[in-house]
Amino acid sequence: xxxxxxxLFLGLALAQGLVLPFEGPKGYGLAQAFAQGxxxxxxxxxxxxxxxxxxxxxxELAGGLYTRAxxxxxxxxxxxxxxxxxxxxxxxxxxxxxxxxxAKEALFPTPELAWLWLQGQGLTPRRSPLPAPGLPEExxxxxxxxxxxxxxxxxxxxxxxxxxxGLLEGLLPQRLLLLWQGRLPRAYEAFRLLAEGKxxxxxxxxxxxxxxxxxERTAAxxxxxxxxxxxxxxxxxxxxxxxxxxxxxxxxxxxxxxQEGQGEEAKEALLKALALRPDYWLYWTNLGWAYxxxxxxxxxxxxxxxxxxxxxxxxxxxxxxxxxxxxxDFLGAKAAYDRALRLDEGxxxxxxxxxxxxxxxxxALFFRAYLAERAGLEAKPLYxxxxxxxxxxxxxxxxxxxxxxxxxxxxxxxxLRLTLIxxxxxxxxxxxxxxxxxxxxxxxxxxxxxxxxxxxxxxEGKVLAQEAKPLGFPPLTAALEETAPxxxxxxxxxxxxxxxxxEAQVLLPLEVGPESLARRLYAxxxxxxxxxxxxxxxxxxALGPEGETLLLERTLKSLKEAAPLxxxxxxxxxxxxxPYKGRSVQELLQNPTPELVRAFYQAVLENPELLxxxxxxxxxxxxxxxx
Numbered sequence: 001x002x003x004x005x006x007x008l009f010l011g012l013a014l015a016q017g018l019v020l021p022f023e024g025p026k027g028y029g030l031a032q033a034f035a036q037g038x039x040x041x042x043x044x045x046x047x048x049x050x051x052x053x054x055x056x057x058x059x060e061l062a063g064g065l066y067t068r069a070x071x072x073x074x075x076x077x078x079x080x081x082x083x084x085x086x087x088x089x090x091x092x093x094x095x096x097x098x099x100x101x102x103a104k105e106a107l108f109p110t111p112e113l114a115w116l117w118l119q120g121q122g123l124t125p126r127r128s129p130l131p132a133p134g135l136p137e138e139x140x141x142x143x144x145x146x147x148x149x150x151x152x153x154x155x156x157x158x159x160x161x162x163x164x165x166g167l168l169e170g171l172l173p174q175r176l177l178l179l180w181q182g183r184l185p186r187a188y189e190a191f192r193l194l195a196e197g198k199x200x201x202x203x204x205x206x207x208x209x210x211x212x213x214x215x216e217r218t219a220a221x222x223x224x225x226x227x228x229x230x231x232x233x234x235x236x237x238x239x240x241x242x243x244x245x246x247x248x249x250x251x252x253x254x255x256x257x258x259q260e261g262q263g264e265e266a267k268e269a270l271l272k273a274l275a276l277r278p279d280y281w282l283y284w285t286n287l288g289w290a291y292x293x294x295x296x297x298x299x300x301x302x303x304x305x306x307x308x309x310x311x312x313x314x315x316x317x318x319x320x321x322x323x324x325x326x327x328x329d330f331l332g333a334k335a336a337y338d339r340a341l342r343l344d345e346g347x348x349x350x351x352x353x354x355x356x357x358x359x360x361x362x363x364a365l366f367f368r369a370y371l372a373e374r375a376g377l378e379a380k381p382l383y384x385x386x387x388x389x390x391x392x393x394x395x396x397x398x399x400x401x402x403x404x405x406x407x408x409x410x411x412x413x414x415x416l417r418l419t420l421i422x423x424x425x426x427x428x429x430x431x432x433x434x435x436x437x438x439x440x441x442x443x444x445x446x447x448x449x450x451x452x453x454x455x456x457x458x459x460e461g462k463v464l465a466q467e468a469k470p471l472g473f474p475p476l477t478a479a480l481e482e483t484a485p486x487x488x489x490x491x492x493x494x495x496x497x498x499x500x501x502x503e504a505q506v507l508l509p510l511e512v513g514p515e516s517l518a519r520r521l522y523a524x525x526x527x528x529x530x531x532x533x534x535x536x537x538x539x540x541x542a543l544g545p546e547g548e549t550l551l552l553e554r555t556l557k558s559l560k561e562a563a564p565l566x567x568x569x570x571x572x573x574x575x576x577x578x579p580y581k582g583r584s585v586q587e588l589l590q591n592p593t594p595e596l597v598r599a600f601y602q603a604v605l606e607n608p609e610l611l612x613x614x615x616x617x618x619x620x621x622x623x624x625x626x627x
Contacts, residue, residue, distance in 0.1 A: 016173055017082040017123070020046045020074060021144060023066050024088025028140035030111055031086060032133040037115065037124055038084070041171050047144035048156040049172070051077060051179055053215070054191040055222050061248060062218065063277050068105050068245040071098035076215035077185070079175025082123070086114070097121065100213070103245055186212070187219035194226060203227055210235070214243050221252065233259070240269070247276040247283075254286060263293025281311030288319050297323055314343040318352035325356075325363040330395055337367060341374050346474040349375045362390045366399060373402060375475040376450040380406050405446055412443040413504035418497070420523045420543070422483040427543050431516045432492050434523065438484040438499045440506075448477045451502045457487040458496040471501075517601045518547030524608055529615045530558040536616065555597050555616050562617040563589035570625070578626060585624050589617075 031043035155166035209216035236252035250273035257266035267290035288304035317340035369382035467485035
């Protein structure tokens with residue numbers, strides 16, 4: 001048997017492996033020492049060249065880089081035969097070693113014991129000592145950040161900038177070098193296609209990667225999810241079976257199980273995910289719900305309480321409120337729901353209401369009303385139904401008090417200003433063809449009710465335009481400022497602008513004047529500047545009654561000042577086409593007319609790119625010269 005072992009050792013010794021920087025205060029020095037002993041490239045090169053994974057969240061989505069899953073993904077993305085990562089912990093040094101077959105994890109009290117373990121893995125000769133790092137920690141950290149690079153690290157920086165692999169050729173795996181040279185692996189190519197909107201091509205590539213390595217199969221699964229392909233559920237289960245060290249895979253299995261109403265499978269999947277990532281608040285939150293679906297309410301409570309200790313979040317608190325309400329714990333449920341409402345950004349309360357609707361316990365009905373009131377929904381019928389069904393319940397007093405409060409509820413609406421651009425300056429008086437954006441303040445007592453913010457344009461008792469905008473806001477909102485939808489003023493004349501929200505309304509008279517070039521440019525976000533880059537108008541001037549006059553006067557002045565500079569032959573040669581045929585650009589700059597400048601600005605309004613990043617002089621000249 002001894003000769004077989006020797007051949008195996010020889011094969012491993014020739015393998016091209018990578019040591020990534022270790023995590024911890026002495027991480028770079030430790031990693032450098034291990035890399036020297038393993039005859040691997042400097043870890044500081046990998047600090048510069050380890051690419052992010054192709055999906056949003058990169059390694060963190062998969063559980064983190066310094067995990068077995070992270071090590072496997074790093075091995076796959078670099079194309080190394082093996083990858084070693086380390087993390088300094090209070091109890092010692094934890095190593096992660098991954099190859100194409102899987103990943104191993106072990107914790108050692110000292111680096112020397114970790115080195116002995118690697119010898120047992122056949123990566124280095126037995127009884128060889130762990131080398132000392134060749135450079136101090138401070139210098140290694142500087143190299144890892146690209147500071148004062150030596151020739152080798154300069155090659156890494158050059159590679160990132162697309163200037164070739166230089167000294168790295170043959171030192172780092174070819175897959176890693178090619179990736180930085182723009183030859184993307186299939187996983188990256190698939191996400192590029194998705195970002196470009198090429199859904200069918202991305203899906204075809206995902207299907208082709210279904211039997212690939214951990215990187216390709218994870219990418220394929222995430223693409224199926226993004227494309228809402230129903231095969232994602234089967235893909236999640238295959239991914240977990242193939243790569244059980246990947247917490248993301250078990251998380252995805254739990255999502256599939258939840259969608260199919262399989263609480264037991266979701267629970268088991270989340271327990272496996274937590275075995276890999278024990279302090280992840282999301283897994284504890286979802287485990288609480290899985291326990292609830294399986295009827296294990298005590299464990300559901302414990303899991304949810306653990307979730308909010310790790311990371312306070314609205315979903316876990318809503319779940320806690322539900323579980324305590326089922327137990328009849330009024331004060332406990334109220335405390336949980338109050339915290340959930342404060343954390344909810346307006347996305348979670350609908351599901352919490354649905355969960356309460358599915359229950360028959362008295363407090364479930366009470367807290368439906370309680371949540372609805374604070375989320376700005378109709379709560380009065382729910383409180384009344386609770387009192388009718390449970391007049392002697394301990395929560396009846398709270399329901400009666402809520403009904404009295406709702407009888408005095410009201411909503412107030414104040415128009416703060418009318419603008420040409422949402423959230424911008426007051427823009428009255430308005431002109432023909434302009435869009436009016438009312439900026440409003442809404443107040444609700446006790447809370448702002450949900451509804452649509454409406455803008456109407458009236459003339460002689462007729463509605464000429466009407467726009468509505470449903471508002472979304474977090475629970476417990478009592479006041480907010482919002483931009484109402486715009487209406488467009490069709491002609492000069494007198495109008496009435498109405499803004500309303502629920503029972504509240506405001507009527508404003510509008511006197512609409514003739515068009516203004518300055519205001520139209522302002523509404524498009526275009527700024528007229530002279531040759532020095534100075535704006536010809538301030539925002540207040542552009543919106544004011546003299547805006548167009550000032551724009552024309554200052555543009556004429558800028559053109560005349562630039563005329564002496566137009567000495568090139570293309571500016572002194574008469575134009576051979578267009579409405580100004582026979583006159584040179586220089587002549588037109590020397591003697592511009594208001595009508596000529598007005599025609600120029602009309603052309604800008606039809607083609608805003610003409611002014612875009614240009615000053616008015618160069619834009620004017622380009623317009624004259626034509627395409």
